[in-house]
Amino acid sequence: MLDNLNEMQKKAVFETKGPILVLAGAGSGKTRVLTSKIYYLLKEKGVRKSEILAITFTNKAAKEMRERVESLLEEDVSGMWIGTFHSICVRILRRYADRLGYTSGFSIYDRTDSKTLLKEVYKRLDISDKTIEYNLVLNKISDAKNNLVFPEDYTKYYGNDFASIKISEIYGLYEDLKKEYNAFDFDDLIIKTLILLVSFDDALEYYQDKFSYIFVDEYQDTNKTQYELVKLLSKKHMNVTAVGDNDQSIYGWRGADISNILNFEKDFEASQVIKLERNYRSTSEILNAANELIKNNDQKYLKKLWTDKSSGKKPIYLNLPSDMDTAYKLVQKVNELLYKGEALSEMAILYRTNAESRQLEEALIAYGINYVVVGGLKFYERKEIKDIVAYLTIFMNKTDDVSFRRIINVPRRGIGEKEFRKGR
Known part of the structure; x- marks a missing residue:
């Protein structure tokens, strides 16, 4: 199985000591590298399953990684620590919740629950939602937590104006009520785990000893709390394999800090950087267009994606004046393909936000084309x-x-x- 890896993939798999940054270009087989390395450590290096921590960003990615490792090992790996940052932190908090004044049966609030609680906070503080809108406050509190800013320090970092003073008050009572109700919100899961590990040496030593090897996927999308958690847990063994792509960091709006991946060599001494530049997904025409765009980035690490797939059509770029023009142009193209005998099941329209679907649906209806909106209401x-x-x-x-x-x-x-x- 390991013989089927290319040379750079093998290098990333077989380097097992010390911190390693794997710069994985799009379609370069990064999940294969991660799962192969876990397999190699378990089967060839005698590492125990309990010594490995593998962190991904989505439940779907965690499920895929777990299934691939299970397939390679041909044995159950449900007990392994493979999961998202938040699910990993929940496991730690369930064990040590009492140290922070909670019980192990704590609730986890989603956005709707947090908004419900915020209404109670507003009522107690005699604040109208017309003065400061709920969603704005929740976004501000989330941003503060992801930057390790607590209620008592809020105005120090975000200003001493009227809005910041009010948000600081709301933030403080919001936190107090959550503790009274034995609950965490989603952003608490990482920050409370950090507080736990920093405050209690025995808990920190337990997990630092436990995790001899730590894997982090999509490292370019980590925020400050996630970055601090990885540094803290890996401090003893320093066997961190971080996989990411500095050219695909698009989540700055939700706290992702590109400097985390760019400063990896500074943060982890004696680290190695391995580039996965061979692409297995796209044709050379698409990669050439991507390389022409990426080379304009003012970044520390330069990559050039390549493939041996030479056949393919050049991508088409259109600059259209409005959302509706864009929708009708796309659907017109779908209609042309249908007349050429292409199947609808072979076509997909991707859009960045749910708000964009309305125009597309109107255009599809106008052309009489059947469609399915994937996802919908969760x-x-x-x-x-x-x-x-x-x-x-x-x-x-x-x-x-x-x-x-x-x-x-x-x-x-x-x-x-x-x-x-x-x-x-």
Whole structure:
């Protein structure tokens, strides 16, 4: 299996000591490299499964990595630490929650739950949502947490104007109520794990000893808290394999810091940089266009993607005046392909935000073309599912006020605010 790797992939797999930055261009087989290296450590180097920590950014990527490792080893790996930053932190917090004043049955609030709690905060502080909008405050609190800024320091970093002072007050009470309700929000999971590890030496030593090898996928998309967590956990063994692409960092708007990957050699002494430049996904025409664009980046690491796939059509770039013009031009192209005998099942229209789908759907309807919107409303965002989850949460965590508020009148019981407070 390892013989099928190309030379640079082999180098990334067989280098097992010290920090390694694998700069993986698009379609270069980075997941294959990660899973092959895990396999190599377990089968050839005698490393135990419990010594490996592999961190990805999405549940889908974690599932794929786990399935590939399982397929290579031909044995169950469900107990291995392969998961997202947040799922890994949840495992740590479940074990040590009492150190931070929580119980192991703590709730995890999603955006809707946080907004519900924020309404209570506003009421207690006598603040109108017309003065400071809920979503704005949640975004500000999230940004603060991802930059390790706590309520008492908020105005120091974000200004001493009226809005910042109010957000600081809201942030403080929001945190206090979450603790009272034995709950974390999504951003808490990493920052609270950092607080735990920094505050309790025995917990830090346990995980530093445990994880001899740490793998981090999509390293270019890490934010400050994720970066600090990787540095902290890897400090003893320093066997970090970080995989990423400095030319694909597009999540700065949600806290990703490109300097994390650019400063890898400075942050991890005696590190190696290995470039995966061979592309297995695209034709040379597409790669040539990508290289022409990427070479304009003012970045530290330069890569040149290449492939032995020479046949293919040149990509077409169009600059159109409006969203509607773009939608109709795309659908017109779909219609032309249909007349040439191409199948709809072979076509896909990708768009960056959900808001863009409306124009595309209108154009498809106008041309009489059947289509499927992939995804749609997420399962766990449906009202009935959130209601069921809230009931289950209350069974585990009776102090969760947000979940209790959600279900108190589901099904409708005619319980008003006065009766609710009396019952609580």
